[in-house]
Amino acid sequence: MILDAHPFNVNTKGHLEIGGVDTIELAEKYGTPLYVYDVEMIRNRARAFVQAFHDAGVTGKVAYASKAFSTIAMLQVAKQEGLCLDVISEGELYTALQADFPTEKIHMHGNNKNEAEIAMAVEHDIGCVVIDNFHDMELLDQELLKQNKTMDVLFRVTPGVESETHRYIMTGNEDSKFGLDLQNGQAEAALKKVLGHPRMHMKGLHCHIGSQIFETDGFRAATDILFAVLEEWKQKYQFESDIINLGGGFGIRYTEEDKPLPPGEYVKDMIQGVKENCYKYNMQFPEIWIEPGRTIVGDAGVTLYTIGAHKNIPGVREYYSVDGGMTDNIRPALYQSKYDAVIANRPEARTEKEVSIAGKCCESGDMLIWDLPVPYIEDKDILAVFSTGAYNYSMASHYNRLTKPAVVFIEDGQDHLVVKRETYQDIVKNDLSYDEIKSFT
Numbered sequence: 001m002i003l004d005a006h007p008f009n010v011n012t013k014g015h016l017e018i019g020g021v022d023t024i025e026l027a028e029k030y031g032t033p034l035y036v037y038d039v040e041m042i043r044n045r046a047r048a049f050v051q052a053f054h055d056a057g058v059t060g061k062v063a064y065a066s067k068a069f070s071t072i073a074m075l076q077v078a079k080q081e082g083l084c085l086d087v088i089s090e091g092e093l094y095t096a097l098q099a100d101f102p103t104e105k106i107h108m109h110g111n112n113k114n115e116a117e118i119a120m121a122v123e124h125d126i127g128c129v130v131i132d133n134f135h136d137m138e139l140l141d142q143e144l145l146k147q148n149k150t151m152d153v154l155f156r157v158t159p160g161v162e163s164e165t166h167r168y169i170m171t172g173n174e175d176s177k178f179g180l181d182l183q184n185g186q187a188e189a190a191l192k193k194v195l196g197h198p199r200m201h202m203k204g205l206h207c208h209i210g211s212q213i214f215e216t217d218g219f220r221a222a223t224d225i226l227f228a229v230l231e232e233w234k235q236k237y238q239f240e241s242d243i244i245n246l247g248g249g250f251g252i253r254y255t256e257e258d259k260p261l262p263p264g265e266y267v268k269d270m271i272q273g274v275k276e277n278c279y280k281y282n283m284q285f286p287e288i289w290i291e292p293g294r295t296i297v298g299d300a301g302v303t304l305y306t307i308g309a310h311k312n313i314p315g316v317r318e319y320y321s322v323d324g325g326m327t328d329n330i331r332p333a334l335y336q337s338k339y340d341a342v343i344a345n346r347p348e349a350r351t352e353k354e355v356s357i358a359g360k361c362c363e364s365g366d367m368l369i370w371d372l373p374v375p376y377i378e379d380k381d382i383l384a385v386f387s388t389g390a391y392n393y394s395m396a397s398h399y400n401r402l403t404k405p406a407v408v409f410i411e412d413g414q415d416h417l418v419v420k421r422e423t424y425q426d427i428v429k430n431d432l433s434y435d436e437i438k439s440f441t
């Protein structure tokens with residue numbers, strides 16, 4: 001049964017519940033589509049990563065990759081759990097500042113950081129900037145000079161490891177827009193520029209090999225490559241890395257087919273890989289940093305939709321449409337991602353047929369789930385799609401002028417609205433009418 005693959009219960013009314021709260025009541029109270037998060041699950045994931053370092057007696061930093069789901073309340077949860085934070089844009093940094101996130105725990109990524117982003121990072125004395133290319137380095141240097149400050153930096157490098165994942169979420173391979181290339185000498189040329197630099201303090205290497213990865217081999221391979229380079233740099237430049245950042249990318253369960261490792265397993269294996277390399281090259285043991293995004297929030301999130309139109313094409317397919325779609329979950333259209341779902345008002349009912357769940361956008365590709373086993377379906381049933389906590393709200397759009405759904409957190413058996421549903425006024429608030437244009441000229 002689909003429900004068995006997901007950590008949610010059914011209450012005495014026979015309804016799906018999240019953190020002890022009835023999803024049907026949530027749908028009635030807040031409307032649909034609705035993103036709902038079980039905050040205890042988020043906290044447990046964060047704690048599992050932190051605990052794994054603690055258990056191993058190793059200094060590690062767990063930075064939540066805020067791109068997965070960035071809202072003020074979420075970043076406050078990350079802060080309460082003592083995590084560090086990755087941001088890749090002014091908007092993500094701004095959200096962190098609004099959440100009063102300790103700036104020294106913020107790391108800035110991005111393959112095209114602009115002057116304003118770098119200036120903001122320097123102004124707020126964030127923990128470090130991850131240099132992705134020479135353009136970054138140049139801008140950072142100028143800004144540090146201007147503000148008369150210093151900054152810790154890491155280099156994001158592409159180790160040339162191909163992770164077993166969709167091509168669009170693979171990032172550690174050589175042919176990637178991200179990072180300084182290790183093979184062709186780019187990273188070494190960058191190192192020469194920062195060594196002994198008065199304002200940039202080179203702290204170590206970073207790599208992120210991809211996303212939704214279920215085994216540890218890729219991380220191990222990347223670690224070996226990073227250390228081989230570090231050994232060369234130690235010999236040539238007496239450089240030793242204080243930090244090794246192995247990125248994020250740990251897989252979660254979307255459907256039964258996905259077999260994720262517990263967070264601690266990834267960490268244990270990474271630590272082992274770093275230990276072996278330090279021993280091999282007789283190097284100091286660096287701090288190990290990781291950057292989980294999806295694993296922290298992914299399966300803690302569920303999206304509730306109301307089922308509307310039904311189209312049966314006998315012998316071909318039965319479609320049910322919901323009141324959201326690619327605007328609140330672009331992943332099936334972008335990566336052919338698969339999702340599980342149940343009818344939240346009768347999640348345990350016997351399945352009778354397979355149907356496909358369509359969104360309401362004007363795109364044939366706006367499909368959320370193909371061939372979902374379901375019981376009988378009635379108009380206005382509530383569909384709960386699992387594992388929508390990462391890269392759904394954060395990648396939402398206004399296509400077809402749909403408003404972005406509200407976000408509700410469930411904690412201690414209580415529901416809290418943490419992002420209001422957008423209104424149509426929100427949608428047009430930046431539009432200028434012809435009357436307004438004329439008044440400017």
Ligand SMILES: Cc1ncc(COP(=O)(O)O)c(C=O)c1O
Pocket residue numbers: 065068086109171208210211212247248249250291292293294295390
């Ligand atoms: C540099 C970096 N760190 C961390 C992450 C988070 O990845 P995930 O959400 O798969 O853990 C990403 C996104 O893939 C990334 O690009």
Ligand SMILES: N[C@@H](CCCC[NH3+])C(=O)O
Pocket residue numbers: 067169171211212331390391
């Ligand atoms: N957004 C992607 C992953 C890429 C994350 C950032 N490098 C997803 O939904 O799976």
